Amino acid sequence: MLRIALATLRTRWTGFVGSFVALALGAGLLAVMGLALASSLHAPERKPERFAAAPVLVKGADTLRVATPADDRVRKLSRPRAVPDEVKARLSRLGRVVEDRAFGVRVRGGPPDLVGHPWPTAAFTPYHLTEGRAPRAGDEVAVSDGWSADGGPVRPGERLRTARGTVRVVGVVGGRGFENAVFYTDRRAAQLSPESPQLVVDTDDAAAVRAVVRDGGAGAHVLTGDARRLADADPDRDREALTAMNAMFGTAGGVSAFVSVFVVAATFAFAVAQRRREFGLLRMAGATPAQVRRTVLCEALVVGALASATGCLLGAQGAPELAAWAVDRELAPRWFRIGDHIWPYHLAFWTGLLVALAGAVAASWRAGRTAPAEALRESAADSRALPLLRRLCAGALLLTAAVALVVSLATDPSDLLHRKTYVTRPMLLIIGVALLAPLLVGPLVRLLAWLPARLPGAAGMLLRQNAVTGRSRTAAVAAPVLITVALTGSLLGATATLSGAEATELRTGTAADLVLTPTRPQGFEEATLRRLRQLPGTEVSASSTSAVYTLEDGVALVESPARAAVPVRLRATARPPLVAGSLADLDDDSIVVNEEWEQHTVGRRVEVWLGDGTRKSLRIAAVMAVGTGGNGVYVTPRNAPRAPVDRVDVRLREGADAAAVSAALREAVPASDGRVRTKEEWIRERRPEAARTTRAGLFLVLGIALLYTAIALANIMAMSTADRVRELALLRLAGATRRQVLRTVAAEALLVVGVGGLLGTAVAGLQLAGMWCALGLLSVWTPLQLPWAPLGGVLAACALIAVLCATVPAALSLRHRAVGLAGVRE
Numbered sequence: 001m002l003r004i005a006l007a008t009l010r011t012r013w014t015g016f017v018g019s020f021v022a023l024a025l026g027a028g029l030l031a032v033m034g035l036a037l038a039s040s041l042h043a044p045e046r047k048p049e050r051f052a053a054a055p056v057l058v059k060g061a062d063t064l065r066v067a068t069p070a071d072d073r074v075r076k077l078s079r080p081r082a083v084p085d086e087v088k089a090r091l092s093r094l095g096r097v098v099e100d101r102a103f104g105v106r107v108r109g110g111p112p113d114l115v116g117h118p119w120p121t122a123a124f125t126p127y128h129l130t131e132g133r134a135p136r137a138g139d140e141v142a143v144s145d146g147w148s149a150d151g152g153p154v155r156p157g158e159r160l161r162t163a164r165g166t167v168r169v170v171g172v173v174g175g176r177g178f179e180n181a182v183f184y185t186d187r188r189a190a191q192l193s194p195e196s197p198q199l200v201v202d203t204d205d206a207a208a209v210r211a212v213v214r215d216g217g218a219g220a221h222v223l224t225g226d227a228r229r230l231a232d233a234d235p236d237r238d239r240e241a242l243t244a245m246n247a248m249f250g251t252a253g254g255v256s257a258f259v260s261v262f263v264v265a266a267t268f269a270f271a272v273a274q275r276r277r278e279f280g281l282l283r284m285a286g287a288t289p290a291q292v293r294r295t296v297l298c299e300a301l302v303v304g305a306l307a308s309a310t311g312c313l314l315g316a317q318g319a320p321e322l323a324a325w326a327v328d329r330e331l332a333p334r335w336f337r338i339g340d341h342i343w344p345y346h347l348a349f350w351t352g353l354l355v356a357l358a359g360a361v362a363a364s365w366r367a368g369r370t371a372p373a374e375a376l377r378e379s380a381a382d383s384r385a386l387p388l389l390r391r392l393c394a395g396a397l398l399l400t401a402a403v404a405l406v407v408s409l410a411t412d413p414s415d416l417l418h419r420k421t422y423v424t425r426p427m428l429l430i431i432g433v434a435l436l437a438p439l440l441v442g443p444l445v446r447l448l449a450w451l452p453a454r455l456p457g458a459a460g461m462l463l464r465q466n467a468v469t470g471r472s473r474t475a476a477v478a479a480p481v482l483i484t485v486a487l488t489g490s491l492l493g494a495t496a497t498l499s500g501a502e503a504t505e506l507r508t509g510t511a512a513d514l515v516l517t518p519t520r521p522q523g524f525e526e527a528t529l530r531r532l533r534q535l536p537g538t539e540v541s542a543s544s545t546s547a548v549y550t551l552e553d554g555v556a557l558v559e560s561p562a563r564a565a566v567p568v569r570l571r572a573t574a575r576p577p578l579v580a581g582s583l584a585d586l587d588d589d590s591i592v593v594n595e596e597w598e599q600h601t602v603g604r605r606v607e608v609w610l611g612d613g614t615r616k617s618l619r620i621a622a623v624m625a626v627g628t629g630g631n632g633v634y635v636t637p638r639n640a641p642r643a644p645v646d647r648v649d650v651r652l653r654e655g656a657d658a659a660a661v662s663a664a665l666r667e668a669v670p671a672s673d674g675r676v677r678t679k680e681e682w683i684r685e686r687r688p689e690a691a692r693t694t695r696a697g698l699f700l701v702l703g704i705a706l707l708y709t710a711i712a713l714a715n716i717m718a719m720s721t722a723d724r725v726r727e728l729a730l731l732r733l734a735g736a737t738r739r740q741v742l743r744t745v746a747a748e749a750l751l752v753v754g755v756g757g758l759l760g761t762a763v764a765g766l767q768l769a770g771m772w773c774a775l776g777l778l779s780v781w782t783p784l785q786l787p788w789a790p791l792g793g794v795l796a797a798c799a800l801i802a803v804l805c806a807t808v809p810a811a812l813s814l815r816h817r818a819v820g821l822a823g824v825r826e
Helices: 002-011 013-041 085-091 119-124 186-192 206-216 225-231 237-274 276-284 289-328 343-368 372-376 388-411 413-417 419-435 437-448 459-469 471-509 526-533 567-573 658-668 679-686 692-723 725-733 738-777 788-813 818-822
Strands: 056-059 063-067 072-076 096-100 114-118 129-132 140-144 159-162 165-173 180-184 198-202 221-223 514-518 538-552 556-565 578-581 590-594 605-609 615-624 633-635 645-652 674-678
Touching: 013 237, 013 289, 013 343, 013 692, 056 206, 056 225, 063 538, 072 556, 085 096, 085 198, 085 206, 096 114, 096 119, 114 119, 114 186, 119 180, 119 186, 165 180, 180 186, 206 221, 221 225, 237 343, 237 419, 237 471, 237 692, 276 289, 276 372, 289 343, 388 413, 388 419, 388 738, 413 419, 413 738, 419 437, 419 471, 419 738, 437 459, 437 471, 437 738, 459 471, 459 738, 471 679, 471 692, 471 738, 471 788, 514 658, 514 679, 526 538, 526 645, 526 658, 538 567, 538 633, 556 567, 567 645, 590 605, 645 658, 658 674, 674 679, 692 788, 725 738, 725 788, 738 788
Parallel strands: 114 180, 140 165, 556 633, 590 615
Antiparallel strands: 056 198, 056 221, 063 072, 096 198, 129 165, 140 180, 159 165, 514 645, 514 674, 538 556, 538 605, 538 645, 578 615, 590 633, 605 615
16 A cells, blocks of 8 residues: 555645645644744743842832632732831841832933933942933933934933923933933932832841841842842743743644644545546455555655654744744844754654644545446546535534533633634634535535626536536635635634724723823822812813732632722713612722622622732622623722822813813823823723734734645645646637636636635634624623725635636646647546
């Protein structure tokens, strides 16, 4: 059997090119993903940056630790505590204490990521002056080099217009590469940012510092050595970036394996259908069905081994390029590189081999069922009924998808909104519909060809009958189009629908006409809020962002985003989706929760921890619907300690002039302090969009699917056109011109792509319909959003590939005399 398989590969190598390329690409992608994953698992810890030269750091309590029967549960606090004053006083006896502050700075014409610090902390990075001197007055600053304002580099003597007044640059320090810094005097920095979350103790006696902090009992942390990196801004950003990158590459690798099996299965199935007479001759020569099956599997084994080895070589070359791309797009840390690892190559090779065999199993079974009489067959029309086993498998897959959908809708509708769900669920539908494609293509072809078949001439009728009688060919071409269109519609449609649903929640959840947001992380000052509340014709509600924590099932410490506002003002501007209770009952001893909480009965009390870690028992005043997951909780400002006001909702009273109120708001809040927007403008800017990593992952997945579709279409169209040389010659002998034959071939290719597009759009529609039902059950009614423009682009690309790969071989074959081609046998 192996000799026959090798001989077949030598003579029919063009029929296996598509499978070889698909498998090599899949193995290469798996090797790349594996190498990236292995390299990220051994990633080095980031070294301290801002405090690399600090002897000892004391950081205020920034984590909540709760003991449970299983283990201690830890969460980051939304409002970390400052180091207590009494602890600072005792630490000052051990050495000089320097309080650190970090706050955003807006400079006209400067970069958006400027951050301010007190000048005394510059020595602990260390920053060194390269020009000028240190700031001494409140209107003086020193800046790091490497950034510019109003188109030119900042130098001593220049004046910078900031949101908090004009300052004069008196010094420049050498940049460190991780931030663009502006240094103020210690007193001015304390005025701009009163809170100090951490401090430096200038002493070498770390043990004494730990003793003082431990006796203070405030939950503060003492950081020395490499642990000082925890005092840097966003110290976990490398780990989070690598986790997101691995999720992206893992999804791409999984889709790659899935589409590889799909393409290989479609290619082998079509090749087996073309080789019925060949297999019939083998059976007449005495080959058993098992021997025929082993021949097909041997062919797949040889192709798979060669393709997997090629893919490993491609992966070794492509992994460093992918790592560089991820770093350039800021999807991975700057230091990320591909290391030397062996196991990803084993994973890629053996997975590629397994994919090849899995894709050929069904085709080999069909080849083994070929009867000896097939050797005498002359007609190329498909007359076999769809095998019962194939129908059962398709039915089982579609039933599984339907049952999974119903169970999710009945038990946990929010699960359908998760990325892992809307990425994987369509695959069941895709496989089920693809298995039934030979049954479905007939009615769809008749539907699409209904009008052409009724036009004058025989071209329309010929087009329809060719597609219907060659249903194996039609299904084989439609299958890769189906998967690409279905994935495009499902993935992009899901993200667009979710984004629209979240925007709908924002729109229905507020009754405000205007929304104000601050330009500084410190929020609005109390003087600004007093001016806003005095504006006539308005209802003004100021609110803050915080968090609360609760222990569910005795072991899970769950964080919920919280919005804090004065209840009487909140009722005038907010319309939360309440299912029980009333906002009128919200007070300092109560909380508004959502149905996702373990305890969500109005009147019952829940134990929570506030944003600064304070434990408190609160009564449930009202319960909201879960929604898309953004409905957190509502509390009063007393239960959101030290949370700055970061949003002001303004509702116009009856008869108020919107233009006059808007002008008064802009006068009360200068552009340097905040922005005034209408509700719709605020929603458009706030409307959630997929994160960069998620967006890159989706387009990577769709790019892979489109590439595989191109490979499959090119291979199958070239194979089918080459197999129809005699048929095309007979058309020429019947009187058709060369141009008419090519037009017929091109039209048939477009028709088959249209069939695949319809099937793919139906799958995407079913998937999005399930998401729409889930959103409805979560009290969010929003229209479905099919991505028509991307779907049109994908279909146009598929149509172009199919037409080119069908007409070019046909044109080459028609260069020969039709009489000679009409006598060609297989």
